[in-house]
Amino acid sequence: ESTLTILGLETSCDETAASVVRRAADGRVEVLSSIVGTQFEQHAPFGGVVPEIAARAHVEAIDAVAAEAMRAANIGFDALDGVAATAGPGLVGGVMVGLAFGKAVALARDLPLVAVNHLEGHAVSARLGASIDYPFLLLLVSGGHCQLLEVAGVGACTRLGTTIDDAAGEAFDKIAKSLGLPYPGGPALEKLAASGDPTKFDLPRALLGRKDCDFSFSGLKTAAARLAEKITDDPQRADLAAAVQFAIARQLSERTDRAMKLYAAAHPRQDLRFVVAGGVAANSAVRAALQRNCADNGFSFDAPPLAYCTDNAAMIALAGAERLALGISDDLDAVARPRWPL
Numbered sequence: 001e002s003t004l005t006i007l008g009l010e011t012s013c014d015e016t017a018a019s020v021v022r023r024a025a026d027g028r029v030e031v032l033s034s035i036v037g038t039q040f041e042q043h044a045p046f047g048g049v050v051p052e053i054a055a056r057a058h059v060e061a062i063d064a065v066a067a068e069a070m071r072a073a074n075i076g077f078d079a080l081d082g083v084a085a086t087a088g089p090g091l092v093g094g095v096m097v098g099l100a101f102g103k104a105v106a107l108a109r110d111l112p113l114v115a116v117n118h119l120e121g122h123a124v125s126a127r128l129g130a131s132i133d134y135p136f137l138l139l140l141v142s143g144g145h146c147q148l149l150e151v152a153g154v155g156a157c158t159r160l161g162t163t164i165d166d167a168a169g170e171a172f173d174k175i176a177k178s179l180g181l182p183y184p185g186g187p188a189l190e191k192l193a194a195s196g197d198p199t200k201f202d203l204p205r206a207l208l209g210r211k212d213c214d215f216s217f218s219g220l221k222t223a224a225a226r227l228a229e230k231i232t233d234d235p236q237r238a239d240l241a242a243a244v245q246f247a248i249a250r251q252l253s254e255r256t257d258r259a260m261k262l263y264a265a266a267h268p269r270q271d272l273r274f275v276v277a278g279g280v281a282a283n284s285a286v287r288a289a290l291q292r293n294c295a296d297n298g299f300s301f302d303a304p305p306l307a308y309c310t311d312n313a314a315m316i317a318l319a320g321a322e323r324l325a326l327g328i329s330d331d332l333d334a335v336a337r338p339r340w341p342l
């Protein structure tokens with residue numbers, strides 16, 4: 001096993017991203033560059049990501065973004081040991097763009113290709129910012145995902161729970177929209193919630209009797225949308241935003257508490273590590289609730305720096321490097337998969 005320098009590509013949603021990551025034989029990780037080209041302005045007028053616009057924007061951007069990542073890393077293609085591209089899950093038109101680009105580089109430079117699961121990228125992302133050892137319990141909360149995973153390494157993730165309808169970030173975004181807030185709604189809703197009183201509205205508590213670690217946000221979304229229609233003044237809007245944030249943070253916290261107890265029972269006499277990743281990890285109420293979970297259950301708390309929490313290519317490059325280090329790579333006929341559970 002030796003040092004691996006990997007070009008990573010990420011195009012599964014609305015960011016065209018490329019990154020060069022170096023992984024030393026001892027597992028230490030160095031991010032040489034991480035370029036994220038956002039399509040935010042192209043989607044904003046539609047209040048959400050439009051798949052067809054996303055795919056076209058990836059085609060237009062991928063070449064320049066990848067070149068910029070190589071330039072910023074200050075290396076040539078001959079210094080690469082492999083190429084890693086997201087192969088799913090995600091918007092398949094976009095996934096195909098990054099994967100095809102990765103295949104072209106692999107073919108032209110005679111490099112191994114790793115077709116990376118986007119979720120596995122998020123799963124390893126905490127290791128980009130700090131040296132966190134496997135295994136750990138991961139809460140992945142973004143606009144597209146809401147899952148609790150036991151992460152023992154690449155190719156070794158076990159799902160403890162997932163959402164049966166919307167992701168938490170999706171709930172933040174949709175409820176923000178019904179409150180008249182701009183896209184993406186999560187950060188705007190958090191700002192509005194700061195001046196609100198979360199006890200003024202009573203929102204439904206999903207899957208209360210269940211003992212598993214699954215999530216559900218659609219009932220909350222419907223209830224909040226109905227209440228938002230009746231709201232007449234700004235203080236009430238702030239109160240509803242605060243109640244929504246409280247309800248989402250509470251559900252994330254309740255399921256995480258269950259997962260921590262299961263995980264701790266399965267790993268007696270071991271260091272208990274918890275990581276939260278994904279865009280919703282930026283929410284301070286969510287973070288505070290999860291930190292309390294950690295304190296209650298004896299877990300350490302880690303969250304990747306925000307740049308690696310949201311979609312990026314460094315996490316894809318790292319997942320690729322860790323797979324290559326284990327001798328795993330993919331054929332050039334690897335396919336883009338819209339759905340690909342871990």
Ligand code: KG4
Nearest residue numbers: 142143144169186187279280282283310311
């Ligand atoms: O990880 P990410 O960039 O993209 C996906 O893979 O989905 O996550 C974006 C999601 C959006 O739904 C956004 O509204 C949410 O994360 N988000 C937040 C906050 N910042 C981002 N939600 C609540 N509070 C925030 N401060």
Ligand code: ZN
Nearest residue numbers: 122142144311
């Ligand atoms: Zn993501």
